[in-house]
Amino acid sequence: MSDVQHKSALLPLKVDGLHLTLGGQSLLCGIDLMIAARGVTVIMGPNGAGKSLLLRCLHGLLVPDVGQIQWNGMAMSGRVRRCQAMVFQRPVLLRRSVLANVRFAQKAHQLVDEESALAFLEDMRLADIADRPARKLSGGEQQRLALARALATRPDILFLDEPTASLDPASTRIIEDTVGFVSQRGTKVILVTHDLNQARRLADDITFLAGGKVCEQQSAEAFFSAPQSPQADDYLMGRLPEI
Amino acid sequence: MLEAFGLAFRLVVSFDPDLYEIIGLSLRVSLMALLCASLIGLPIGALVGFTRFPGRGIIIVFMNALMGMPPVVIGLLLYLMISRSGPLGALALLYTPTAMIIAQTLLILPIVAALTRQIIEDLHAEYDEQFRSLSVSRGFALVTLLADARYSLVTVVLAGFGRAIAEVGAVIIVGGNINHFTRVMTTAIALETSKGQLALAVALGIVLLVIALLVNVAAAVLRSAALRRAYV
Numbered sequence: 001m002s003d004v005q006h007k008s009a010l011l012p013l014k015v016d017g018l019h020l021t022l023g024g025q026s027l028l029c030g031i032d033l034m035i036a037a038r039g040v041t042v043i044m045g046p047n048g049a050g051k052s053l054l055l056r057c058l059h060g061l062l063v064p065d066v067g068q069i070q071w072n073g074m075a076m077s078g079r080v081r082r083c084q085a086m087v088f089q090r091p092v093l094l095r096r097s098v099l100a101n102v103r104f105a106q107k108a109h110q111l112v113d114e115e116s117a118l119a120f121l122e123d124m125r126l127a128d129i130a131d132r133p134a135r136k137l138s139g140g141e142q143q144r145l146a147l148a149r150a151l152a153t154r155p156d157i158l159f160l161d162e163p164t165a166s167l168d169p170a171s172t173r174i175i176e177d178t179v180g181f182v183s184q185r186g187t188k189v190i191l192v193t194h195d196l197n198q199a200r201r202l203a204d205d206i207t208f209l210a211g212g213k214v215c216e217q218q219s220a221e222a223f224f225s226a227p228q229s230p231q232a233d234d235y236l237m238g239r240l241p242e243i
Numbered sequence: 244m245l246e247a248f249g250l251a252f253r254l255v256v257s258f259d260p261d262l263y264e265i266i267g268l269s270l271r272v273s274l275m276a277l278l279c280a281s282l283i284g285l286p287i288g289a290l291v292g293f294t295r296f297p298g299r300g301i302i303i304v305f306m307n308a309l310m311g312m313p314p315v316v317i318g319l320l321l322y323l324m325i326s327r328s329g330p331l332g333a334l335a336l337l338y339t340p341t342a343m344i345i346a347q348t349l350l351i352l353p354i355v356a357a358l359t360r361q362i363i364e365d366l367h368a369e370y371d372e373q374f375r376s377l378s379v380s381r382g383f384a385l386v387t388l389l390a391d392a393r394y395s396l397v398t399v400v401l402a403g404f405g406r407a408i409a410e411v412g413a414v415i416i417v418g419g420n421i422n423h424f425t426r427v428m429t430t431a432i433a434l435e436t437s438k439g440q441l442a443l444a445v446a447l448g449i450v451l452l453v454i455a456l457l458v459n460v461a462a463a464v465l466r467s468a469a470l471r472r473a474y475v
Contacts (some may be wrong), residue, residue, distance in 0.1 A: 061375055082378045092373040095391040095473070104387070108379045121328065134475035 009190055010071040010156055011037035013058065018067030020053055020212075027045045027053055028146055029212045031067065039204030040179065040189040042220070043197075047234060049209040051192040052089070052161050058190065059159050078198040082109065084172050085155035091146035093134040101134045111197055117152060122147040127172060140171030147175055152181065156180065160191040164198065175183055176202060197234065200224060208232040250442030251449055262443065266450055269427040272340055272414070273407040276299045276347030280407075281400055284352045288359025293367055293385050307352030312351060318348050318416030325417065338419035343427070346413035358399040362392050392409040394469035399461050409451065 018031035026051045035041050043051045056062040058069060060076040069078050085105075095100050102117040121127040124144040129137070134145055143163055148156060160179065164172040179202055183189045193199055199206065203220035208229065215229035227233045234241065254262050291302060323329050325336040325345075336342040366388050374384045389396070411429035418425035420434055428447045435444035 061372055078378060084355060084376075086376045088376075089373070092370060093386065094370070105377050108377045108383060133473035149377075175385075 001239065010074070011035070011160050014068075015058070015227060016065060016068045016070070016072040018057060018064045018069065020050075020057060020062060020064045022053075022114070027212050028064065031212075031214055032167050033214060035188075035190065035208060036205060036206075037188065038183075038186070040183050040191060040197045040202045041207060042203035043192045043207045044194070044199055044213075044235070045209035045231075046241070048211075050212040051179045051209055054209065055161050055190065055192055059084055059087075061226060063068070069129045082153075083156040084159065085153050085157075086106070086159040087143070087146045087148035087150050087161065087163050089144050089165055093142060093145060094157075095135060096133070097131050099130040099139070101145060104208065106154050120148040120152045121145075123151075123178060126239075140167045144147050144171060144174055145169060147178060155187060157188045157190065160189065162192055162194065163194065164193070167237065172198075175220050208235070210235075244380065247322055247441040247445045251446035254442060254446040255449065259446075262446055264324045264423065264424055265447065266305040267433050268340065268425075269408060269429075272427060273347060273404060275344045275409050276351060277400065277404045279348040280355045280403055281353040283348075284355030284403075285396065285400075286354040286360050286471065288361075289363050289385065289389060292354070292360040292363030293388065302404045303309065305355075306353055308445060310357050312350070314346075314350055314410050314412035315416065318346055320411030321346050321349065321413065322416050325441075337417060338421060338425060340418070341418040342427055343414040343425060346411060347407040350410055350413055351407050354406055355403045357417055358402065362395045362399065363388050366392050397465055401458050401462045401465075405445050406453060408454055410460075 012237075013033070013035040013143055015031055015035075017034035018033075019026065020028035031054060043050050043054060045218065053062060055060070057064050069076055073122065074080055094104055096104070099114075099117060102110065102120055103114070106112050106117060118127055118130065121130050124146060124147060126141060126145055129141070137145060147160075147163065158179075164175050167175070172203050179189055179191065183202075189202075190204065199220065203223075205217065205219050206223040207217045208223070208227070208231065209213045210229075210231040215231045216223070216227065218228070223232065226237065227236055288306075292300065292304070321342065322337070325331045325334065325342055327337070336345070367384075369375055370384070370388065370391075374387075379387070409429065411433055413432065414425075415430045418427070418430065420426050420430040426434075428451050432444045432447050432451075435441070435447075
């Protein structure tokens with residue numbers, strides 16, 4: 001199956017009435033979404049809004065209690081997930097070298113190609129340390145490796161869960177440049193972030209969550225100039241919530 | 244006491260044939276038991292750690308409980324099985340090195356299996372979400388877990404060997420401590436001490452201590468190598 005076939009095949013993404021309860025707590029309550037085929041969709045919201053849980057549901061790592069997630073009319077399946085990749089907030093790296101981590105992901109997708117594995121590391125400025133143990137890298141290097149590994153599977157849809165949280169500006173820059181580049185090349189990026197400036201730099205459209213609900217979803221330009229929900233307005237204005 | 248240590252040292256450095264015969268048999272029995280226990284225990288532990296099935300919790304409790312099984316009880320149960328009137332009596336295994344290997348295998352099998360299960364389960368919990376995200380197949384995931392846990396698994400095997408070589412209760416029951424045939428270091432120490440012949444007992448004790456020390460050194464070197472390469 002070629003990349004081209006995958007790209008238009010899975011999008012747009014439609015979410016209907018998604019509910020998720022964990023440990024007796026309702027964490028996502030009736031999420032309705034439509035995510036466009038192209039560009040970078042940023043999911044924003046305060047802590048505990050359910051952003052990461054929503055991302056995991058979309059990627060099929062969590063199964064919602066109620067609701068439907070339709071990838072251009074298709075339900076989540078092994079085939080759909082193989083067209084996706086996710087970078088977690090805390091990257092889980094295998095106990096092996098930097099290069100071996102990328103090769104592992106490619107092997108899982110039957111894409112073994114040493115040259116391309118090295119090329120992905122070069123894109124992330126990690127080629128010089130390809131033989132080093134992955135777990136000895138700095139936080140920024142580990143996150144860049146996680147992104148290289150995700151991209152090495154040639155995904156149509158890339159989920160990023162706060163990939164630059166607690167990273168230095170240099171690593172953040174490399175990751176943001178890569179996100180922009182892969183998005184322009186046609187990979188759909190769905191990014192969770194707390195960072196308003198990052199959202200301004202990267203987002204084509206914004207989904208704002210609070211209390212497990214979607215408060216609004218619109219283009220980034222409209223969101224930042226005239227947020228429609230009071231929760232988003234408070235968030236953008238930096239008003240502290242009542243406790 | 245000093246005299247006993249002096250005699251013991253002379254036995255060791257003079258390559259006393261009786262002493263080295265006992266050491267040789269001890270190593271042969273324990274290494275064979277370790278091989279058998281590893282061949283059975285590593286796959287069982289890995290599968291129980293990796294898979295989910297009804298009754299798994301009971302099996303884990305059972306495996307963990309067997310780790311604390313007293314060696315003499317294992318020896319007694321095996322004795323009942325292989326003694327002339329037991330169900331396996333026809334095999335004539337009682338008072339043979341084979342019976343001692345079986346006893347030590349039964350002793351360390353739960354250790355190897357239970358510790359392997361814990362290691363694989365912990366690593367699987369860490370990797371699971373990433374594996375699912377990368378659509379890693381079940382078989383490939385298990386191979387990856389075993390490969391990434393290899394240093395810890397070697398430490399488990401070393402722990403099993405340490406337990407086997409130092410064991411006395413089971414092998415004395417099923418081996419009988421027969422001179423030049425089933426006498427191993429631990430049973431010889433027990434016998435020689437009871438006879439008041441402390442030199443051979445001390446010499447064997449020193450060798451046992453050295454072996455225990457070497458096993459621990461090997462485990463420490465492995466751990467250090469793993470840390471250096473950030474594998475743990």
